[in-house]
Amino acid sequence: MAPVLEVSGLNTVFHTRRGLVRAVQDVSFSVEAGETLAIVGESGCGKTITALSLMRLIPQPPGEIVSGSVKVDGTDLLRLDDRTMRQMRGGKIAMIFQEPMTALNPLMTVGKQIAEMVMLHDGLPKAAAKNRAVEMLQMVRIPEPARRAKEYPHQMSGGMRQRAMIAMALACKPKVLVADEPTTALDVTIQAQILDLIGDLQREFGTAVLLITHDLGVVAETAQRVVVMYAGRKVEEGSVSDLFARPLHPYLRGLLGSIPRLGSARGLALSPDERLREIPGMVPALSDLPPGCAFAPRCAQADAKCHAQIPPFEAKQANHFAACWQA
Amino acid sequence: MLAYLIRRLLLMVVTLLGVSIAIFLLLRIVPGNIADILLDSAGMIDPAEKAKIVTDLGLDLPLPVQYWHWLSGLFHGDLGYSYVSEKPVIEEILPRIPITARLAGLALTFAICAGVPLGVISAVRQNTKLDYFLRILSLSGLSMPAFWLGLLILMACVKWFGSIPIYDRAPATFGAWLAMLAIPAASVGFRSSALIMRLTRSSMLEVLRQDFVRTAKSKGLSDTAVTYDHALRNAVLPVITTIGVETAFLFGGLIVTETVFNIPGVARFLVEAIRWRDYPMVQNLVMFIAIVVVTVNLIVDLLYMVVDPRIRLGA
Numbered sequence: 342m343a344p345v346l347e348v349s350g351l352n353t354v355f356h357t358r359r360g361l362v363r364a365v366q367d368v369s370f371s372v373e374a375g376e377t378l379a380i381v382g383e384s385g386c387g388k389t390i391t392a393l394s395l396m397r398l399i400p401q402p403p404g405e406i407v408s409g410s411v412k413v414d415g416t417d418l419l420r421l422d423d424r425t426m427r428q429m430r431g432g433k434i435a436m437i438f439q440e441p442m443t444a445l446n447p448l449m450t451v452g453k454q455i456a457e458m459v460m461l462h463d464g465l466p467k468a469a470a471k472n473r474a475v476e477m478l479q480m481v482r483i484p485e486p487a488r489r490a491k492e493y494p495h496q497m498s499g500g501m502r503q504r505a506m507i508a509m510a511l512a513c514k515p516k517v518l519v520a521d522e523p524t525t526a527l528d529v530t531i532q533a534q535i536l537d538l539i540g541d542l543q544r545e546f547g548t549a550v551l552l553i554t555h556d557l558g559v560v561a562e563t564a565q566r567v568v569v570m571y572a573g574r575k576v577e578e579g580s581v582s583d584l585f586a587r588p589l590h591p592y593l594r595g596l597l598g599s600i601p602r603l604g605s606a607r608g609l610a611l612s613p614d615e616r617l618r619e620i621p622g623m624v625p626a627l628s629d630l631p632p633g634c635a636f637a638p639r640c641a642q643a644d645a646k647c648h649a650q651i652p653p654f655e656a657k658q659a660n661h662f663a664a665c666w667q668a
Numbered sequence: 669m670l671a672y673l674i675r676r677l678l679l680m681v682v683t684l685l686g687v688s689i690a691i692f693l694l695l696r697i698v699p700g701n702i703a704d705i706l707l708d709s710a711g712m713i714d715p716a717e718k719a720k721i722v723t724d725l726g727l728d729l730p731l732p733v734q735y736w737h738w739l740s741g742l743f744h745g746d747l748g749y750s751y752v753s754e755k756p757v758i759e760e761i762l763p764r765i766p767i768t769a770r771l772a773g774l775a776l777t778f779a780i781c782a783g784v785p786l787g788v789i790s791a792v793r794q795n796t797k798l799d800y801f802l803r804i805l806s807l808s809g810l811s812m813p814a815f816w817l818g819l820l821i822l823m824a825c826v827k828w829f830g831s832i833p834i835y836d837r838a839p840a841t842f843g844a845w846l847a848m849l850a851i852p853a854a855s856v857g858f859r860s861s862a863l864i865m866r867l868t869r870s871s872m873l874e875v876l877r878q879d880f881v882r883t884a885k886s887k888g889l890s891d892t893a894v895t896y897d898h899a900l901r902n903a904v905l906p907v908i909t910t911i912g913v914e915t916a917f918l919f920g921g922l923i924v925t926e927t928v929f930n931i932p933g934v935a936r937f938l939v940e941a942i943r944w945r946d947y948p949m950v951q952n953l954v955m956f957i958a959i960v961v962v963t964v965n966l967i968v969d970l971l972y973m974v975v976d977p978r979i980r981l982g983a
Binding site (some may be wrong): 389398403427428429430432436438440443446447448457461496509624 | 978
C-alpha cells in the first residue's frame, strides 16, 4: 500500500541571535493509511518542530523549512502556495495539540469551533455544520453533545476538551492526523481513554496517525512503528516489537532502561544492576552540536570515530534502522 | 446578573455621593468667592455691599447646610441659579452637552476606527517597516499635545485655504457640521487613537502567541479569519477599558481644545465657572461629568461580560 504521508529529507532551522539552530535534520519517514507511527524523544529533540513543519506552522521568521518534501497523498505540501496549503490544513492533514486547556479559543463555543472547520472545508451551510459538530462530539463520546456544543472550553474538563479537539481535527475526515503529545497534560485514566478513542476513530476513518510523544508506554500501546529522534536527527526506526525487544541505539537502550518496572514499584529487593538507569549528561544545545554523533558525549560505548563522524542512518537488521557506529 | 446590576447601580450612587462631597469641599477650599471676585473686578471694596451679596447667595450659611441645599435641590431637579448670569443652571448647561457629546463622539469614532485596525496591523506585521512607521506615528500622537496639533492644523488651514472653519451654532448641512467639528475631533482623536493603537498592538501580540491561534491556523483558516475572528476578540478587553477611560476624558477634559477652536462646550464653560467661583455651575457640571464617567465604567463592565463568557458565566 502506498503511504499516505511521506516525509523525506526534511530540514528545519531557526535563525536566532546565537546562530543557526538546526532543529530538524534530514528526517524522513512514511505512514500508511490506518497506521500509527510514533516519533519519540526527549524534550527539545525536534519532535514538535517536525510536526509543525508538516503543517507548515513553523513561525517564519525565525524558523525556516530549508529543504525536503512532505507528501500527503502524493501532493508535496512544501511546494504549495499559501491558499492551497490552507485547504490541506484541516482538510487533508489535521493536528491535535498537547494542551487542551489553551489550544481552544476561550471565547468561542466548542460547537462553533468545530462547525467553523466544516463550513470552511466541506462547504456546509451553518445549520448543517452545527449538526455535524454535534455528531462529531457524539462520536468522541461526549455525553449530551447538543448541550456541550453550546458550551465554552472553560466549562469542560481537560479530558473533555481534548475529546473536543479530536472531534474538531477529525471533523473533515483528514487523511493524516498529527497528534502532538495528545495525552501528556491528562490524568492517566483519561490518557488511556483518549488513546483508545484515537485508535477507534483511526480504524473507522482509515486515518494515518503520526503520534508525537516522549512516553514509551504510550508508544507500546498504540503505535505499529517508531522513529526515535535525538538532537534533531533520526537515530533509530523500526517496528514497535523490534525496537522494544532489540534496541540498537545506545540512546534508545538508555530510554528503555530508565522506565521503572513493576518489581521496583513494589519495592522488592533489587540487585544493583536492576536499579533504574539514567542517561548521564544532558541533551546538547541544537545551536552547538558536536561534530560527530550528537549522542557521543553521553554514550558509554563511544570511541574516537563516534566523536569525529556522524554515523549514517542505515539498515542494521531487516526493517530495523539505526544511526550508530557501534550497532 | 440582575443582582450584579443592582449592586453596581448602588455602588454608582455611593460614588456619586462621594464625588459631590469632594467637589463641594474643594470648591470652598479655593480662596475667594463670587463676592470677592465681583468686587475685585469692579475695583472697589464696599464691605456692606459685599456682605449683602454673601448673604443673598447664602454663602454665610454653615457648609453642611449649603451642601444640603444643593443636594436636596438636585433630587428635586432644581440645580439652582448661576451666580454670574443669574439664569437657571440647567438652562446654561443643557445646550452645551450636545456640543461636547458630538465632539467627543466624533473624536472617539475617529480614535477607534484608526486605532484598532492600525494596532492589529502593527501586531500582525511585527518588526516590519510598516510596524516601525506606525509605532513612531503613535508615539508622536501621544507626545504631541492636542492643542498644539490643533493650532498647527489651524495655521495650515489659513495658509492653504485662507480661512479656518468658524464655529457655528447651527450649521446648514450635515457636511458643514462635520467639516466644522472634524478638525478639533481629529486633533484630540489622534492622541486617543495613538493610545488605542499601542494597546491593541501589545494586546494582540500577547494573544497571537497563544496556542489557540496556532490551532485556528491548523484548521486551515485564512489569516484574516485567524486575526479578526479568533485573536482580536481575545485581545479587545484591555482596549475596551482604554476606550472607556478615553470617553470619560473626552467628556470633561477638552478645555484647551475647546478654547483653541472656540467651541462652547462643557469643559471650557467649566473653567469659566471656576474662575468666577460660580459654585452652582461648577458643582453641577462636575456632577454631570462624574455621572458620565461612572456610566461609561458600567457600560465597559457590561461589555466585558458580553465579550468574555468566562466573566459572564463566572469561571
